[in-house]
Amino acid sequence: MLGEYPIRGRRAVEISASVEQAVADGGLEPGQLLPPMRELAERLGVNPNTVAAAYRTLRERGVIETAGRRGSRVRPKPGITAREHIRVDVPPGVRDVSDGNPDVALLPKLAEVFAAAAAAGDADPVLYGSDSLEPGLVRQARAAFDADGVPDGPVAVTSGSLDAIERVLAVHLRAGDAVAVEDPGWGSMLDLVPALGLRIVPVGVDDDGPLPDDVERALREGARAVVVTCRAQNPTGAAVSAARAAELRAVLAGYEDVLLVEDDHGHGIVDLPLHPLAGVTRRWAFVRSVAKAYGPDLRLAVLTGDAGTVDRVRGRQRLGPGWVSRLTQRAVAGLWASGAVDARAVAASYGERRDALIAALGERGVVAYGRSGMNVWVPVPDETGAVARLLHAGWAVAPGARFRIGAGPGVRITVSRVRVDEIGGVAEVVAAAVRPGGARRYG
DSSP states (O other): OBTTBOOOOSSHHHHHHHHHHHHHHTSSOTTOBOOOHHHHHHHHTSOHHHHHHHHHHHHHTTSEEEOGGGOEEEOSSOTTSOGGGOOOOOOTTOEEOOSOOOOGGGSOOOHHHHHHHHHHHHHSOOOTTSOSSOHHHHHHHHHHHHHTTOOOOOEEEESSHHHHHHHHHHHHOOTTOEEEEESSOOHHHHHHHHHTTOEEEEEOEETTEEOHHHHHHHHHTTOSEEEEEOSSOTTTOOOOOHHHHHHHHHHHTTOTTSEEEEEOTTTTTOOSOOOOOTTSSSEEEEEEESHHHHOGGGOOEEEEEOHHHHHHHHHHHHHTTOSOOHHHHHHHHHHHHHTOSOHHHHHHHHHHHHHHHHHHHHHTTOOOBOSSSSEEEEEOSOHHHHHHHHHHTTEEOEEGGGTOSSSOOEEEEEGGGOOGGGHHHHHHHHHHHSOOOOOSOOO
8 A cells, every 4th residue: 555545566567457446445536646667666676667657548448537747547437437427316106217218018029020030131141251241231332421511431340339439539549548428418328438438528508509618618728529419419309400510611621630430329210311521631531320210229329431541440340249230230131111200200209209398398397308219308496305205205316426417407308208188287286396407508
């Protein structure tokens, strides 16, 4: 043990492991300054290069960050503290509107398409060395990208959108690089970036998407990548409008070497038009998952981008899982070809509930947001108190801490499990749990 620091070890791997364990146990707190490398080396009786190697490992794992002469410190949100653990335990009898799941009644049946896909596999089995992509899926994905104005590029298939985004970031960025990320934003994304050893630069959001001035600031400060949610942003429901897209393109045009990643989170459940930013920068990727419209367990997303990025992603993928099951790819292609999901009807169903809840809350003096998708974001002055009071009233909501860095407190309500005739009652208990909100900006 090193004085007040719970750091021990003689080898780099032992030193880095002790620091990581201390962060996990609370012995080292987020933001706490670590001893200088030479001082630590002297007190442990090891070569300074050994400590340097340990600190480098910790940076790469997203546990610490180094700011030149200001030294190294524990990251404010270490990658080993997952936001998914920031949730409410839902006791029996309490309605759960916190999990972000789709309405199962709106999901398509899978038995028939998987039976057809399995029969095709029996007739022509996929073996090692076979093409990793299902031609029918690729054709349909590329046609849909073309119809929505996404620039031409090759297609890859990944195990969901987070898998795609992780692979894109990993093939372009190095430990310590900064990534501009929406705040509030997808909790898994806020976990992923530091877990990759990267640094988050938060960007504010309003109904029309990321704020251009914030994106400009992040890029000016050296962000190497920008991640944008096109539609149904989680948790706020923001959707990039035509005017906002033009503003963001103008900003990005001045930073052509920045990596742009777009996540079309609302694909298949939103009827708002898409306004892609792709093509402004040299390196870009555009991702669409089937989770919300067709079911999370399908674990499939399609990705397009510049040729270099997609080639790198597929190359790294071959060294890991190899490919996404062709059986699943065929099933999704069958769902797409048959029109199993009516996006307009799904969007209307979620929209009716979402809009009704926002209106009902407004009538009770509570400001809420949700331009698209299945979530409503409610700013609150006391997040912990609001969550506790709602739980006591029989409703479990998602704490805003899962989705934010510097943005104000709030709660997320997923409307997919709420019937239209229940909206008034939900609004009543929410209004009783929170005080009226204020400005129309989430940050």
